[in-house]
Amino acid sequence: MESALDPHAxxxxxxxxxxxxxxxxxxxxxxxxxxxxxxxxxxxxxxxxAAPSQxxxxxxxxxxxxxxxxxxxxxxxTALPSLRQAxxxxxxxxxxxxxxxxxxADGMPGSRxxxxxxxxxxxxxxxxxxxxxxxxxxxxRMLAAxxxxxxxxxxxxxxxxxxxxQNRDPLPVEIGMMKPFLERHVALAQPQVLxxxxxxxxxxxxxxxxxxxxxxxxxxxxxLPVMPMFHPAYLLRQPQMKRQAWADLLELKAKxxxx
Ligand code: URA
Numbered sequence: 001m002e003s004a005l006d007p008h009a010x011x012x013x014x015x016x017x018x019x020x021x022x023x024x025x026x027x028x029x030x031x032x033x034x035x036x037x038x039x040x041x042x043x044x045x046x047x048x049x050a051a052p053s054q055x056x057x058x059x060x061x062x063x064x065x066x067x068x069x070x071x072x073x074x075x076x077x078t079a080l081p082s083l084r085q086a087x088x089x090x091x092x093x094x095x096x097x098x099x100x101x102x103x104x105a106d107g108m109p110g111s112r113x114x115x116x117x118x119x120x121x122x123x124x125x126x127x128x129x130x131x132x133x134x135x136x137x138x139x140x141r142m143l144a145a146x147x148x149x150x151x152x153x154x155x156x157x158x159x160x161x162x163x164x165x166q167n168r169d170p171l172p173v174e175i176g177m178m179k180p181f182l183e184r185h186v187a188l189a190q191p192q193v194l195x196x197x198x199x200x201x202x203x204x205x206x207x208x209x210x211x212x213x214x215x216x217x218x219x220x221x222x223x224l225p226v227m228p229m230f231h232p233a234y235l236l237r238q239p240q241m242k243r244q245a246w247a248d249l250l251e252l253k254a255k256x257x258x259x
Contacts, residue, residue: 066092066177074184080109083184087161093177099162101128105185106157107150112256114191115139116182118200118231119160119170130156135233139197142232142245146253155189157182159204175204186222192259194224195252198231216248218255227252 069092077083084104090096103120106129115131123133131139140150148154160170160178182204186194196202199209205221206214206228214228229248230241 064092067180070177070180074180077184077188080105080185080188083181083188087181090181093162093174095160095162095164095174098165100125103128103130103158103161103163105155105189106130106132107155108152109155109189111153111155111189112192112259113148113154113195113252114186114189114193115154115156115195115197116201116205117156117158117197119158119167120163121167122163124158125163130158131232134236135231138232138236142249145246146249155191157185157189159200170200172203175200179204183222186224191224193252193255194222194226196226196228198229198234202228215244216251218251225255227255 070090073086073090074083077086084102087104088102096102099120101120103124107115117130120130121133121135124130124136130136139156143149143154150156159175159182161181164170164174194205196205199211202211202214203209205226206219208214211228211230211234215230217228219226219228227248230238230245235242235245
């Protein structure tokens, strides 16, 4: 009879098996497959003598293209709740694994103004709603200054629906992967203007960065007038830039009047 392994040896054996790729136990008792081979030759062994051994055919693992999967999932959504569901079921973005919550949107769907931020931070991840931390509170004050209110006439989302670890910047691959969802989000929310908060949103929607140059100028994307603005988190760090932000808010107000 085999003697029982001491706990250290058992742990080392287990680690070794995990390194080899073992992911689950398929039986309670171990089977010595070398011993089995003597009594029950496997078909490949039986024919080995007759035929020269062939290299095993490479296993074909179907490759999935996450962007393609995102396009399919987003296109299948016919309304905002089904888009939210499609995002919740999307398994190709690693950020999802580290996030507490999906941060889909906040505010009034169908509003004339849709704001696109960057990605959830710690507070947003905890609450599952965009712009609820300090930057969000400043955003609410900025909007209130021109008569906008997320409870009534603004709809808010982010480029990424999951918090990046340690609030690092979203990676280009993450922005590209989630863009089909963002495009579908805009199409389903049907705003009349988009406001892009900061460089990441400009990157996702306009394909370029340079917020200092881009801010305050109306441009066109996703079939809509688009206004890039300084991100409220940047304004918290650089309060002297609030003057420009105020000018941009007035631009937005004027645009809403003329439409
Ligand atoms: N910054 C963003 O861009 N989005 C949020 O939701 C919060 C902070």
